[in-house]
Amino acid sequence: MSENLFAKHKATLDGALAAIHSRDYFSPWSENPSPRAYGETAAADGEAAFQAHLNKPFDLDMPGISGRVGGEVSPYGIELNVQYPTVDMDKLLPAMDDARKAWRDQGVEGRTGICLEILDRLNKRSFEIAHAVMHTSGQGFMMAFQAGGPHAQDRALEAVVYGYETMASVPAQATWTKPQGKHDPLVMEKKFTACGRGVGLVIGCSTFPTWNTYPGLFASLVTGNPVLVKAHPAAVLPAAITVQVAQDVLKEQGLPPHIVSLFVDADPSQPETMALAQRPEVKLVDFTGNTAFGDWLEQNCPQALVYTEKAGANTIVIDSTDDFKGMVRNLAFTLSLYSGQMCTTTQDIFVPKDGIETDLGHKSFDEVVEAIATGVSKFLSDPDRAAMVLGAIQSEATAQRIEDSRGLGTVVRDSEKLTHPQFENARVRSPLIMTIDADKEDIWGQELFGPISFIVRTESRDHSIELARDVVKKHGAITMGCYSSDDVQLDKIEEAALDACVALSINLTGGVFVNQSAAFSDFHGTGGNPAANASLADHAFVANRFRFVQSRRHPK
Amino acid sequence: MSENLFAKHKATLDGALAAIHSRDYFSPWSENPSPRAYGETAAADGEAAFQAHLNKPFDLDMPGISGRVGGEVSPYGIELNVQYPTVDMDKLLPAMDDARKAWRDQGVEGRTGICLEILDRLNKRSFEIAHAVMHTSGQGFMMAFQAGGPHAQDRALEAVVYGYETMASVPAQATWTKPQGKHDPLVMEKKFTACGRGVGLVIGCSTFPTWNTYPGLFASLVTGNPVLVKAHPAAVLPAAITVQVAQDVLKEQGLPPHIVSLFVDADPSQPETMALAQRPEVKLVDFTGNTAFGDWLEQNCPQALVYTEKAGANTIVIDSTDDFKGMVRNLAFTLSLYSGQMCTTTQDIFVPKDGIETDLGHKSFDEVVEAIATGVSKFLSDPDRAAMVLGAIQSEATAQRIEDSRGLGTVVRDSEKLTHPQFENARVRSPLIMTIDADKEDIWGQELFGPISFIVRTESRDHSIELARDVVKKHGAITMGCYSSDDVQLDKIEEAALDACVALSINLTGGVFVNQSAAFSDFHGTGGNPAANASLADHAFVANRFRFVQSRRHPK
Missing domain, CATH: 3.40.605.10 (Aldehyde Dehydrogenase; Chain A, domain 1)
Structure with a gap:
């Protein structure tokens, strides 16, 4: 004493x-x-x-x-x-x-x-x-x-x-x-x-x-x-x-x-x-x-x-962006970090079927999808960096879930078994990315824990917001992200996040990621949607x- | 606006x-x-x-x-x-x-x-x-x-x-x-x-x-x-x-x-x-x-x-006092106020069978009981004051409970139907006070809402404290009171109240009563015993x- x-x-x-x-x-x-x-x-x-x-x-x-x-x-x-x-x-x-x-x-x-x-x-x-x-x-x-x-x-x-x-x-x-x-x-x-x-x-x-x-x-x-x-x-x-x-x-x-x-x-x-x-x-x-x-x-x-x-289904609404490359880089890291085994990792990315406006001109739905898939692959092309960022898959159940999920959507980036530079028996997998139609909410609305994500084809910019809000209300989420260069849409997204009671990250294109929260400043989970009561x-x-x-x- | x-x-x-x-x-x-x-x-x-x-x-x-x-x-x-x-x-x-x-x-x-x-x-x-x-x-x-x-x-x-x-x-x-x-x-x-x-x-x-x-x-x-x-x-x-x-x-x-x-x-x-x-x-x-x-x-x-x-069973431990008359006066008001229809009113008063030490010398169990019963009657002897302090019995069920409770112990002060000076049809009843043995906890341990109280005959000063603590843990309480001029016993009572998570009022002989709590200063209920979760x-x-x-x- x-x-x-x-x-x-x-x-x-x-x-x-x-x-x-x-x-x-x-x-x-x-x-x-x-x-x-x-x-x-x-x-x-x-x-x-x-x-x-x-x-x-x-x-x-x-x-x-x-x-x-x-x-x-x-x-x-x-x-x-x-x-x-x-x-x-x-x-x-x-x-x-x-x-x-x-x-x-x-x-x-x-x-x-x-x-x-x-x-x-x-x-x-x-x-x-x-x-x-x-x-x-x-x-x-x-x-x-x-x-x-x-x-x-x-x-x-x-x-x-x-x-x-x-x-x-x-x-x-x-x-x-x-x-x-x-x-x-x-x-x-x-x-x-x-x-x-x-x-x-x-x-x-x-x-x-x-x-x-x-x-x-x-x-x-x-x-x-x-x-x-x-x-x-x-x-x-x-x-x-x-x-x-x-x-x-x-x-x-x-x-x-x-x-x-x-x-x-x-x-x-x-x-x-x-x-x-x-x-x-x-x-x-x-x-x-x-x-x-x-x-x-x-x-x-x-x-x-x-x-x-x-559990919850974390979402990102892609409405438009004035930094297309920054957005893709940011998403590539978010989807790769610890092989998506964070309760904050995005699972569902909403993109309108008619594509989005960007600083590099109009991008069709397929172009956005292609950029994200390629962005992830490029980011993981250095084996040392891949090993450091991905880490290993914690459980065999998660590794198996990747195998079982391939048929749920259209695979646009397949998950691969990677070899770890130091640990030859490490269970390493790269992210699986699929596209899916908005009406298959029974699939993309459920949490699929691990490096599994969907790019959801929505009817419109407003439809994306509506889906993002409703899935949080129904299944819960720890994080929501959005990309928009349009203040009117941003106001709508902020209102949707308030309504669904979920933390929102807006236009992250640099060194901050939707799946990271800072103690003393960011609240981790709101306690107000089904993903967490605290x-x-x-x-x-x-x-x-x-x-x-x-x-x-x-x-x- | x-x-x-x-x-x-x-x-x-x-x-x-x-x-x-x-x-x-x-x-x-x-x-x-x-x-x-x-x-x-x-x-x-x-x-x-x-x-x-x-x-x-x-x-x-x-x-x-x-x-x-x-x-x-x-x-x-x-x-x-x-x-x-x-x-x-x-x-x-x-x-x-x-x-x-x-x-x-x-x-x-x-x-x-x-x-x-x-x-x-x-x-x-x-x-x-x-x-x-x-x-x-x-x-x-x-x-x-x-x-x-x-x-x-x-x-x-x-x-x-x-x-x-x-x-x-x-x-x-x-x-x-x-x-x-x-x-x-x-x-x-x-x-x-x-x-x-x-x-x-x-x-x-x-x-x-x-x-x-x-x-x-x-x-x-x-x-x-x-x-x-x-x-x-x-x-x-x-x-x-x-x-x-x-x-x-x-x-x-x-x-x-x-x-x-x-x-x-x-x-x-x-x-x-x-x-x-x-x-x-x-x-x-x-x-x-x-x-x-x-x-x-x-x-x-x-x-x-x-x-x-x-509900709960509020208790007072009477261990000893250096102001016997002040204690009795204080208790008389506490038991009379709004005919005991407060969630804070004392129901059980613990007195050792061998009596207590006071500033007026040793008082036997019966003398303590007699003083409290007489104190209540004297306090209510002025009809205007009685009407003002007692108020009326809110429900017929509470009035009936008084009738039904007479057989539960030995009546030392019977409840009377009083006439209100202004309202002839008012449902007015004075307090019912009974003595009871400590081992009849099945009776005194249950809340009997209304002007019904027990003076419980305990084996000893420590037994009183033990009973007061245990009944709060089992049935809950909003208030606990005690009278003691002995610091060793007071420490034990304070520990019992902390252990049972109940607010304690010590040696009230003046203008503050156990059944009153002051906003901004007194917490009403602790939320930590069965009487309340908040x-x-x-x-x-x-x-x-x-x-x-x-x-x-x-x-x-």
Whole structure:
């Protein structure tokens, strides 16, 4: 308890607090895996630390450890063979619930300081985590470093500062003085304590094992709830390292380390997780994954608040452009990055059947399609760049989905099996692009997770907007994009996005992509369409994870 | 649109914003129904305005009006015979949903200004509303004025400022500038729009037809949601006046008046309300009432967010006191006020079987009981004061419950039928107080709504605390009180209240009562025990009623 962690990290906290209100760029950490930012030996040390985990038991400090399990296989073809502890939930969950009092009594600043210290240490282990993310999710190294390291830490910090701000909005103590005319005023001394709700369960996914886990983990933790991280069985290591770092800090502060715990199920099917999510100790559930399970959680865990990010059909409306080449370049990267395995990747691109107006003159529907297909192929023609940007396909199911989808439309760019320059057994696939008619919404309206996209032939510019709006309302979306050089159409598109409650990116032709969102500035998901019931992050994401409990008395 | 209502009411807004953070006393309105505060003719004008509603149709501006209904009978024995419009929900709800865009486009300050103007006008009609509240709820006039008028307006204002603060925490426009080393920075212009979720449904109760309706109404309204007020069939008039005032302001601002609408069901049973709460347009439900219906709403409206205040068993632990007479006086008022028909009134008072230590020496269990029973009788011995404080029993069911409860314990103070000095047919009853053994928790643990309380004979001081904590965890509570002059016991009680997540009032012997909470300072309900899933008011109460929808583009 010696070090005041809140004071230590106050500058980071203040910077983040300013950023969530200004929505300007902010990050306390470098997204560049450079020796200058992380130290001369950081890259080598991180890789060695990752290697040291392989083929070994992974130790965590939890009551009720019952055995070991682990069967991760890297999408790059390496068996990790890390053995994680399994736990008897009848022992762990009551112990976590008991730890609530100690965690509550740390107070708002105490918990905030500990969360910030955990994040600081996670940042220092970004290279190790990057390799763990790469070899579970299949992301290329640079993306695994950025999205799995500093960008995930940014989203965690964002959740921490939202939680801090909401809790700190009410003072721990206050005096209430009510005038009574000529009589003495009524005076009360009041105490307000932010109390967590119970145990938080965070159900992670295999594609972003830190980025999608951290917001729920840190939002629940800072607001006073012990957190059980239920890692995806195919992507445990990044979560396990995270839990280990958190436990180290908790132990140093004299707190029960199992305030942050890990659950790994032997079987990737869901019955065990379903039972866990319905446990009486579990009062908060954060979930990233498929719509069916997300819907089940929302409807079958009445004892808990459930925050979900599920599937959707992300769309781009191409109406017109004054930078045709820039648009094509931007789309080529968007469709290629991590082989479309982002919840933000565009699936449906709407183009009017009569084509569009551009700075290079009128382009027919077929010319637009050809430009996009060729743009992707050209972008991926350098094998090193292709390997770095595409990464590997996380699961065999996604690889199979590509095979199964070829008949759904007219293939204009086929997916190919590529050989990775470093990992000969890597599961690498390039994007599959098809054209399809607008009336086949039953096909293009469903999410087809992976590098599969449709260019949808619409009746008109307005028809494109209508389709884009309606598919979001029906199936949900995390992102919507558009290209238009016509202000009248842009106004219509903005209104459609507001109506469908989806974030809109307009005319991206440079270094910002529709599938990337910046913490502290961009809301990830709106929580207002079927793709997600929450947003990363806002006050709604944190405010109900704790309750204010007050006492009042007259002064002595 | 001529007047800037936000600027007009900015000082009120700023005062309320400061108060929710300082938690000091605040109210922009006088709780004193005095000519100086409200004008020389306000009392007479208000009563005349109330009288003018009786035996007449009540007009509201809504699409789909289909007929008239109304059968309110005052607990003071007067038939109101006000006839309210009934509405075809297939016409009204789609029209309300259509009005969302116009309401959204008012922006954060526009909506806030309109809400503040509505509140200002409601305050000016506090006398009229007081009579309407009195003759529906049965509250005495003074309480009807305060709780139905300025205190209800305070809670509404509190919801408005929480909504405003949360929405205004993100700017409508922002510039994001990300450095790129030696290259030009990436720059994005971003817009953020607070968008309501859909139609808000507010289900009112018969005992506090404005105080319990306003928070949900104004929280949903300010955050961009048209609101349908479903008044309790026995207490429509206060809600109808409120909706009329809101519609006047909306019309003056060129907005569809049905952004605030009223639903009155002919039949006090629930099927019509159940269907309404499940309508696809309804995305928010606020409910005050019985646990069974509250639980049903929480579990059967997956399309909506549901905020409930339900029943509970409020408790007081009597451990010891250094002001025995002050304690008894305070309890006498608490048990008498509005005949115990407050969701905050104490039902169970825990006293150790071996008695307590006081400033007047040791008091045996029987002496404590006798003092409380006599204290209530003495307090009510003045018929005018009794009539003013007790008010009338709102429903025949509550009156019957008193009759049915006599056999549940040992009666130490019987309930009497009293005659009201002004209203000969008023349904007036004094409090029923019984003693009961601690092991009969099946009896004292259930809420018995009305002037029915138990003094529970416990094994010891610690046993009292244990029982008080456990009953809140099991059945919920809005309030907990305690009397102790022993700091060790007080610490245990405070820990029990934190553990059970219930607001605690300590050693109240003066002019503050456990059943009263002050807006901007006291949280009404914690939202963390079974009595309520929300608190009035905090960020959690408002933050999820709207979503931020953003668009971003590079600057031109």
